[in-house]
Amino acid sequence: MTILVEQPEFGSQLEEQKFHPDTKELVLDGGFVVPKSVTQDGFVAPEINSFGKSFRDYDAQSERQRTVEEFYRLQHINQTYDFVKRMRQEYGKLNKVEMSIWECCELLNEVVDDSDPDLDEPQIEHLLQTAEAIKKDYPNEDWLHLTALIHDLGKILLLPIFGGLPQWAVVGDTFPLGCAFDESNVHRKYFTENPDYKNPAYNSKNGIYNEGCGLDHVVMSWGHDDFMYLVAKENGTTLPSAALFIIRYHSFYPLHKAGAYTHLMNEDDVENLKWLKIFNKYDLYSKSKVRVDVEKVKPYYQSLIDKYFPSKLRW
Numbered sequence: 270m271t272i273l274v275e276q277p278e279f280g281s282q283l284e285e286q287k288f289h290p291d292t293k294e295l296v297l298d299g300g301f302v303v304p305k306s307v308t309q310d311g312f313v314a315p316e317i318n319s320f321g322k323s324f325r326d327y328d329a330q331s332e333r334q335r336t337v338e339e340f341y342r343l344q345h346i347n348q349t350y351d352f353v354k355r356m357r358q359e360y361g362k363l364n365k366v367e368m369s370i371w372e373c374c375e376l377l378n379e380v381v382d383d384s385d386p387d388l389d390e391p392q393i394e395h396l397l398q399t400a401e402a403i404k405k406d407y408p409n410e411d412w413l414h415l416t417a418l419i420h421d422l423g424k425i426l427l428l429p430i431f432g433g434l435p436q437w438a439v440v441g442d443t444f445p446l447g448c449a450f451d452e453s454n455v456h457r458k459y460f461t462e463n464p465d466y467k468n469p470a471y472n473s474k475n476g477i478y479n480e481g482c483g484l485d486h487v488v489m490s491w492g493h494d495d496f497m498y499l500v501a502k503e504n505g506t507t508l509p510s511a512a513l514f515i516i517r518y519h520s521f522y523p524l525h526k527a528g529a530y531t532h533l534m535n536e537d538d539v540e541n542l543k544w545l546k547i548f549n550k551y552d553l554y555s556k557s558k559v560r561v562d563v564e565k566v567k568p569y570y571q572s573l574i575d576k577y578f579p580s581k582l583r584w
Contacts, residue, residue: 344437345459363583423493448476453527483535514541
C-alpha cells in the first residue's frame with residue numbers, strides 16, 4: 270500500500286464538528302433481467318433493526334438518535350454548493366493512496382457510521398451482510414454482489430490517511446445542492462442555517478439546473494458515495510453503469526424512497542433507478558448482529574474484484 274497524505278482545507282464553518290416500478294416488466298441496464306421467481310419469493314425484510322426499533326426511525330428516543338440528529342444538524346449547515354465543488358476538486362485527484370479493493374475493505378474495520386440509526390457495527394460487517402444477502406437471491410448477477418461489497422468503501426474518508434474528514438462530510442443521506450432542499454430530507458429544519466438556503470439562485474425547484482438534465486449534471490452533497498464513484502470510474506472498472514449509479518446514489522434516500530427530485534432525472538437515470546431500488550432493500554434491511562466468516566467468503570469476492578477492477582487503484 271502506497272500512502273500520500275494531503276490535508277484538505279476547511280472553511281470556518283467546517284470546524285464544527287413514489288416510484289414503485291413493476292419488477293415483472295423490468296428491462297434493466299446491461300442486459301440483466303430480474304428473475305420473476307426472485308421478485309416474488311426473495312429477500313424478506315425484517316421489521317426491526319438491531320436496536321429493536323423500526324428501520325430509519327430518526328425520531329426514536331435514544332442516545333443513538335441524539336447522535337444521529339446532531340450529525341444531520343452539522344451536515345445540513347455545512348454541505349454547500351461551494352464546499353462540494355472544493356471537495357470534488359481535491360479528492361478527484363485520487364492522489365492519497367494506492368491500494369487494492371480488499372485492502373480498502375479491511376480499512377473499514379476502523380469505521381463506524383454516526384449517521385446510521387440502525388447499526389453501530391464496523392462497516393466491513395455491513396458490506397458482507399449486504400453482499401451475501403444479494404448473492405442468495407441473485408446468484409447470477411455477480412456484478413451486483415461486488416457492488417454490494419464496495420458500495421460503502423468511500424467511508425475511508427473518515428480515516429487520518431485521507432485527512433480525517435468529519436462524519437457530516439462523509440456519511441448520511443445525500444441530496445442535491447444548487448436547488449431547493451426538498452421536504453423529504455431527514456431533519457430538514459436545519460437547512461435554514463445553510464448559506465445556500467438564502468441564495469436566490471439555489472432556492473427554486475430547479476435552481477441552477479434544467480428539468481430532465483440528468484443526475485450526472487447535478488451537484489450532490491459530498492461524501493463516500495461520490496468519492497467511491499470517482500474511484501471506480503477513474504480507475505477503469507468494467508462494472509456496468511447500473512453499478513456505478515448504485516454506488517453514487519445509494520444514499521440519495523429523498524429520491525429512491527420519497528420520489529423527490531425526479532424532475533432532474535433523464536431516461537438513463539430512470540432505468541438505473543430500478544436497480545438501485547432493488548439494491549436498497551438489501552443495503553438497508555440486511556443490517557444485523559449476525560457475523561459473517563470473512564475468510565470463508567473472501568476467495569469468492571476476490572475473484573469478482575479481479576474480474577472488474579485492476580489489482581491496485583488510486584484513491
